[in-house]
Amino acid sequence: MSVRAIVPLLLASLMLGCGSNSRPIPPVAEVDVPRFMGDWYVIAHIPSRPEREAFDAVESYALRPDGRIQTTFRYRKGSFEAPVKTMHPVGTVKSGTNGAEWGMQFIWPIKAEYVIVYLDADYQQTIVGRSKRDYVWLMSRTPKMSDADYNKATARIAALGYDLSKLRRVPQSGGVKQP
Template identity: 25%
Template sequence: MRKLIIAVLIFFCGCSSVPKGILPVTGFEISRYLGTWYEIARLDHSFERGLINISAEYSQMDDGGVKVVNRGFDPIKNEWKEVEGRAYFVSDPSTGSLKVSFFRPFYGGYHIIALDKEKYEYALVCGPDRSYLWILSKKPFLDKKIKDDLILKAKKLGFDVSSLIQVKQESK
């Protein structure tokens, strides 16, 4: 658990700006984004390495921020790993660009760069640079065509999609 905390801390010591050439979604509605999101694919980082059944739960806080609870199962240790943080909009709440902290006062970028604006069922999210990328879904599985389209978009934006890890989601 200590390694997880240190790795997350290192990530979130970074900046909260959007990587050059990438624009977060506009017309964003946080109330529709709240709830549980499942990680479908990601670029590898030590704070999630080896975990399966990874999810993030987003809920509104009284101060206007968003409570973030990231969770994943370590099948080798047979235990759940969980970390709680908070997120705040970088500027306009109708733009999908937030700064997230798991260890205040350190914040890192969380930028929604593609979103199913009709149903809010899938999203493509990046961090403060192109080494952080997640494909998220409101369901534990995502239609192959949608996933392929998100991967193509990420590739066009300069992400190394050849390194994407497909996250195993199992029944709990």
């Protein structure tokens, strides 16, 4: 076999090997997407690289006229006194998922998996995860969560197959104001 024939096969096998071997993470049965919109304070997370030192992290969602979800993630890096940083990914609800699974696009054309795996009946607390179990976000409509609710949420996160030793509680001072 020639080198030209081997290289594409090698690249294809490497790409397949990089895929997730984990089982799909179970979404909630249904999300009323318009009701889900608004501010969510990040209470705890297994953070992505930009979030590792986040303080006052708030994820805000707004429906766009085209049906996609404009997201604004606001946080301070390293302290409550640090300037507010923002990221603006765009979410797309996957069809056939009853609003529970989104593709979150930070950089075109890549859409990251974003699965709502827990949502209380009052839309006051949620957990968002990924099948790879690499990132998770515990969020609330308020910047504080009772210890009882936090413990229930972390038990849910553990039951989903996450390593709780990687979970970071996000310091919250009462919220980041819109810059």
